[in-house]
Amino acid sequence: GQNIDQPTEMTATEGAIVQINCTYQTSGFNGLFWYQQHAGEAPTFLSYNVLDGLEEKGRFSSFLSRSKGYSYLLLKELQMKDSASYLCAVMDDNYGQNFVFGPGTRLSVLP
Amino acid sequence: DVKVTQSSRYLVKRTGEKVFLECVQDMDHENMFWYRQDPGLGLRLIYFSYDVKMKEKGDIPEGYSVSREKKERFSLILESASTNQTSMYLCASSLSYTYEQYFGPGTRLTVT
Numbered sequence: 001g002q003n004i005d006q007p008t009e010m011t012a013t014e015g016a017i018v019q020i021n022c023t024y025q026t027s028g029f030n031g032l033f034w035y036q037q038h039a040g041e042a043p044t045f046l047s048y049n050v051l052d053g054l055e056e057k058g059r060f061s062s063f064l065s066r067s068k069g070y071s072y073l074l075l076k077e078l079q080m081k082d083s084a085s086y087l088c089a090v091m092d093d094n095y096g097q098n099f100v101f102g103p104g105t106r107l108s109v110l111p
Numbered sequence: 112d113v114k115v116t117q118s119s120r121y122l123v124k125r126t127g128e129k130v131f132l133e134c135v136q137d138m139d140h141e142n143m144f145w146y147r148q149d150p151g152l153g154l155r156l157i158y159f160s161y162d163v164k165m166k167e168k169g170d171i172p173e174g175y176s177v178s179r180e181k182k183e184r185f186s187l188i189l190e191s192a193s194t195n196q197t198s199m200y201l202c203a204s205s206l207s208y209t210y211e212q213y214f215g216p217g218t219r220l221t222v223t
Contacts, residue, residue, distance in 0.1 A: 002170075031209055042201060043154070045211030087154065091209075098169055099144070099212075101154035 002026045004102035006088055011108045016078050020105045022071045022088030030093040034062050034073045037085045037104065046073065046086075075107075083109045114138070115215035117202050123221045130189040132218050134202030142205045143185035144169075144212060145177060147198040154201065160185055192222045 004024045012018040024032070031050040035043035049055055049064035049071060061074040073086055088102040118133035134143065144159040146169075156169030158177040166177050174196060178186045185204075189196055199219050203212040 033211065042214035042216050043212075044214070048209070048211065050209065089154070098167075099156050099159075100170070101146075101156075103151060103153040 002090075002092060002098075002100045004088055004090060004100055006086075006102040006105045008103065009106045009108070011110060012078055014078055014080060014109055014111050017074065017076050018078060018107065020073045020075070020086050020088075020107065022073070022102055024069050024071070024088070024090045024100075024102075026090050026092040026100060028093040029066060030091040032062075032064055032071050033089040033091070033099075034060075034071075035087040035089065037087060039084070043087055078109050080109050080111065083107060115202060115204055115213050117200075117215040117218050119218050120216060121219050121221075123223065124189075124192050125223055126193060128189075128192050128222075130192050130220065130222075132187040132189075132200055132202075132220070134185045134187070134204075134215055135183055136185075136204040136213070137183065138204070138206075138213075139182065140204035140206050140213075141182075142207065142212075143179065144203040144205075145175075145185065145187045146201045146203065147171070147196075148201055148217075149198050157187065192220075194222050196220065197222045 034046040037043040047062040054063045059076045085104040087104045092098045115136045145157045146154045160166045160179045176188045202215040205212045
């Protein structure tokens with residue numbers, strides 16, 4: 001089967017660092033995406049990992065371990081505008097390039 | 112900038128009606144997707160298309176069909192709307208599978 005788990009909610013303070021974890025169990029794997037979704041808006045792309053390791057992009061970094069079925073999104077120097085839901089998605093190529101999204105993690109950044 | 116537009120932001124339909132949701136992208140993307148998003152369940156893929164007239168079922172295709180007659184347009188059809196199809200519907204497009212998806216603003220469909 002296909003299963004992606006993320007914490008439902010997280011809270012952090014402005015200026016801090018937060019790590020959002022994602023674990024997945026899929027029959028196939030052809031990459032993992034992270035998206036950001038502000039309330040009432042469409043998701044927007046943050047990162048893509050297909051090989052093990054860390055990808056850094058400004059204040060955001062994403063890590064992947066394929067052997068552990070595990071990824072995390074690291075947000076540094078948190079800002080109020082980072083309050084949003086963060087969606088983890090796996091491309092499962094055993095199902096004709098099916099995309100499987102996790103339930104999302106709602107992050108609240110407090111002053 | 113890639114732009115993905117959806118025909119309606121809000122839609123109210125009655126049970127049993129045939130419903131058409133349209134999506135248009137302006138960046139010549141090969142792939143297009145239809146998702147529904149429900150609280151606690153996240154985004155679930157209904158159908159996707161990798162070329163004109165081509166379609167593949169996602170996780171939850173039951174009760175839905177799609178049409179892609181032109182590259183830029185991907186339509187989602189609810190043959191006979193039911194109350195359990197009340198949801199937020201999101202369309203997306205991407206250049207290829209390993210590229211990011213660009214999402215439209217969504218259509219909030221209510222079936223009464």
